[in-house]
Amino acid sequence: MSNNKIDGKQIASQVTEKVQERVERLKEQGVTPGLAVVLVGNNPASQTYVNNKTKTCERLGMHSVMIELEENITEQELLKHVETLNNDKKIHGILVQLPLPKQIDEDRVIAAISPLKDVDGFHPESVGKMMIGQPTFLSCTPFGIMKLLEYSDVEIAGKHAVIIGRSNIVGKPMGQLLLQKDATVTYCHSKTKDLHTFTKQADILVVATGRAKMIDASFIKEGAVVIDVGINRDEHNKLCGDVDFASAQAVASKITPVPGGVGPMTIAMLMENTCLAAENTLIN
Numbered sequence: 476m477s478n479n480k481i482d483g484k485q486i487a488s489q490v491t492e493k494v495q496e497r498v499e500r501l502k503e504q505g506v507t508p509g510l511a512v513v514l515v516g517n518n519p520a521s522q523t524y525v526n527n528k529t530k531t532c533e534r535l536g537m538h539s540v541m542i543e544l545e546e547n548i549t550e551q552e553l554l555k556h557v558e559t560l561n562n563d564k565k566i567h568g569i570l571v572q573l574p575l576p577k578q579i580d581e582d583r584v585i586a587a588i589s590p591l592k593d594v595d596g597f598h599p600e601s602v603g604k605m606m607i608g609q610p611t612f613l614s615c616t617p618f619g620i621m622k623l624l625e626y627s628d629v630e631i632a633g634k635h636a637v638i639i640g641r642s643n644i645v646g647k648p649m650g651q652l653l654l655q656k657d658a659t660v661t662y663c664h665s666k667t668k669d670l671h672t673f674t675k676q677a678d679i680l681v682v683a684t685g686r687a688k689m690i691d692a693s694f695i696k697e698g699a700v701v702i703d704v705g706i707n708r709d710e711h712n713k714l715c716g717d718v719d720f721a722s723a724q725a726v727a728s729k730i731t732p733v734p735g736g737v738g739p740m741t742i743a744m745l746m747e748n749t750c751l752a753a754e755n756t757l758i759n
């Protein structure tokens with residue numbers, strides 16, 4: 476199996492093309508969708524993602540602002556910035572890049588973002604709505620993975636989906652979205668005993684652990700679809716996923732690479748969510 480790579484970059488560009496059309500329609504009605512990205516401190520990896528986000532905005536004709544704040548900012552000061560953005564009519568989406576420095580309570584910052592501008596889908600109101608299947612902003616990475624599966628004609632109903640990782644931003648919402656499409660869902664995490672037993676049953680395996688190349692062919696059932704969320708650096712400082720791609724590709728029916736898999740989809744869905752937030756201002 477050599478032609479089984481899912482091209483996330485290509486699918487992301489199909490998604491952003493549709494977003495671009497919606498941006499043009501919004502502009503005809505006098506609204507330019509605007510995204511604010513808040514970056515605290517100078518983590519070089521975060522800087523790269525944030526730059527990708529603002530560049531994509533510009534390419535699609537959207538308005539974007541980047542707010543860079545000192546590592547030692549207080550929680551109160553950060554909350555003030557969020558409040559200003561909540562009240563800014565030119566801004567439809569707010570993303571506060573995570574993780575935040577330790578003096579800041581992430582939950583409080585996320586809760587301070589207006590749910591109408593919560594394009595990350597991290598606010599408790601958005602998470603709650605997602606859980607009960609009401610329309611809302613969906614967390615960009617799991618949302619992007621659902622699109623990848625859709626564009627790649629992967630059947631979900633009745634399949635056993637195994638998720639490794641249970642973070643609030645990737646693992647947990649991923650399981651919910653797959654459940655809503657009638658998959659049978661199993662969550663694994665660092666306390667899971669005998670991980671192989673579970674992963675070997677997976678028709679769809681989503682890996683989001685942050686452990687470089689931890690999943691090789693021995694964990695994978697012949698013909699499974701493998702989605703690699705991880706973004707790590709290997710021993711040569713090269714970008715790599717949580718899956719050992721060369722090994723896994725030989726047994727998977729379809730597999731996402733890193734880079735060029737889930738990452739570009741996360742950004743595409745952020746653009747779609749920002750566009751939706753702007754459209755909502757015309758309806759409400």
Ligand SMILES: NC(=O)C1=CN([C@@H]2O[C@H](COP(=O)(O)OP(=O)(O)OC[C@H]3O[C@@H](n4cnc5c(N)ncnc54)[C@H](OP(=O)(O)O)[C@@H]3O)[C@@H](O)[C@H]2O)C=CC1
Nearest residue numbers: 640641642645664665666683684685704705706737738741
């Ligand atoms: N491509 C993209 O767009 C994005 C990529 N990422 C990347 O995805 C990865 C995961 O991100 P995120 O969910 O935020 O990470 P977290 O660190 O928040 O969560 C990692 C999860 O993996 C579990 N885990 C860790 N080690 C093991 C192990 N050895 N066996 C089984 N489970 C394990 C943890 O278990 P426990 O809960 O028990 O600690 C935890 O639930 C990272 O590499 C991150 O950089 C993240 C967001 C977007």
Ligand SMILES: Nc1nc(=O)c2c([nH]1)NC[C@@H]1CN(c3ccc(C(=O)N[C@@H](CCC(=O)O)C(=O)O)cc3)C=[N+]21
Nearest residue numbers: 523524527571572573574595706734735736738739741
């Ligand atoms: N509030 C918040 N929202 C996030 O969505 C969020 C976050 N915080 N913190 C960090 C993680 C990580 N994340 C990525 C997004 C895109 C790529 C991406 O575009 N990756 C490219 C490669 C990028 C590179 O070259 O480094 C790829 O996989 O092809 C990666 C990772 C979003 N996150």
